[in-house]
Amino acid sequence: MVDKTVLARQFIEAIPHARALNLTLTQIGEGEAEITLPYNKDLIGDPRTGVIHGGAISTILDTCCGAAVMSHPSAPGGTATIDLRIDYMRAATPGQTITAHAVCHHITRNVAFVRATAMDNDTDLPVATASGSFTVEGK
Amino acid sequence: MPRPRPEPMQVVKQRRDAALRALVDGVPYIRFLNISFDRRGDELTGVLNFDDKLIGNPFLPAIHGGVTAAFLEVTAVITLSWEHMFPSIESGEIDADAIVSDESIRFPKTIDFTVDYLRSGLPRDAYARAFISRSGRRYASVRVEAWQDNHAKLFAQASGHFLMPQPPRDKS
Numbered sequence: 001m002v003d004k005t006v007l008a009r010q011f012i013e014a015i016p017h018a019r020a021l022n023l024t025l026t027q028i029g030e031g032e033a034e035i036t037l038p039y040n041k042d043l044i045g046d047p048r049t050g051v052i053h054g055g056a057i058s059t060i061l062d063t064c065c066g067a068a069v070m071s072h073p074s075a076p077g078g079t080a081t082i083d084l085r086i087d088y089m090r091a092a093t094p095g096q097t098i099t100a101h102a103v104c105h106h107i108t109r110n111v112a113f114v115r116a117t118a119m120d121n122d123t124d125l126p127v128a129t130a131s132g133s134f135t136v137e138g139k
Numbered sequence: 140m141p142r143p144r145p146e147p148m149q150v151v152k153q154r155r156d157a158a159l160r161a162l163v164d165g166v167p168y169i170r171f172l173n174i175s176f177d178r179r180g181d182e183l184t185g186v187l188n189f190d191d192k193l194i195g196n197p198f199l200p201a202i203h204g205g206v207t208a209a210f211l212e213v214t215a216v217i218t219l220s221w222e223h224m225f226p227s228i229e230s231g232e233i234d235a236d237a238i239v240s241d242e243s244i245r246f247p248k249t250i251d252f253t254v255d256y257l258r259s260g261l262p263r264d265a266y267a268r269a270f271i272s273r274s275g276r277r278y279a280s281v282r283v284e285a286w287q288d289n290h291a292k293l294f295a296q297a298s299g300h301f302l303m304p305q306p307p308r309d310k311s
Binding site for chain 1: 171196206210246251254259
């Protein structure tokens, strides 16, 4: 179990695009994962307000969901996204770090089902929520 | 009444290209992913110019699923904004400078976005085109498809809903 957690962390941190966004895996294990995305001016989607683009939120949510699947006790190894839906509840506050939290709530031999949220400092209302299905792949 | 003479081609091209450039180049995240747009008349094709930093799986290697989602969403928003503004760009009501500086020009906001991953994104350029299924006064529904070598073999498709910019009077 510990090995798989270490492996998942190394795997996430070896992803070139995760490095480009400065993603950090802060928590992982038992089908749950947490990843942070620090505020970065390159990721601005609306130059008038400085709000981060929804695409960057998609990336942190997708990465976090994948990490949650890989950390599930019944997952033999890798995973790939089959489908991901994102609901954007509100604009992220400029300057704040975004934290994604994903839970793999059900897994079969072939498919993993995941839900996730993305928060900034205001933890009462998520910036976005996601729900998706992922492949379950052997080692 | 005689038909007015059509505008010289260069005038039309210059006006449309400047407006499109203003729409796209003003967004830092679009530059970060290095997405550009090809224009043929009013029809746009998004181009995701490949770079190693877009990789999500270094072992395959494959483009990051989040990048694919972002590319499709950017193509949807730009196409929607473009079609929404096109009549005002053509009439001269909106010019390229106004798109950058005029605070009253707002852009559609994503309400939800769903991506189907059909194949892994290969480490090379990708293309996307958005189709506006419906664009109402408040909401728009958009479908997007993305491909690489062969347009008939999509590697991802998406559909999403957007909140259209409201005229300043309407406080809803």
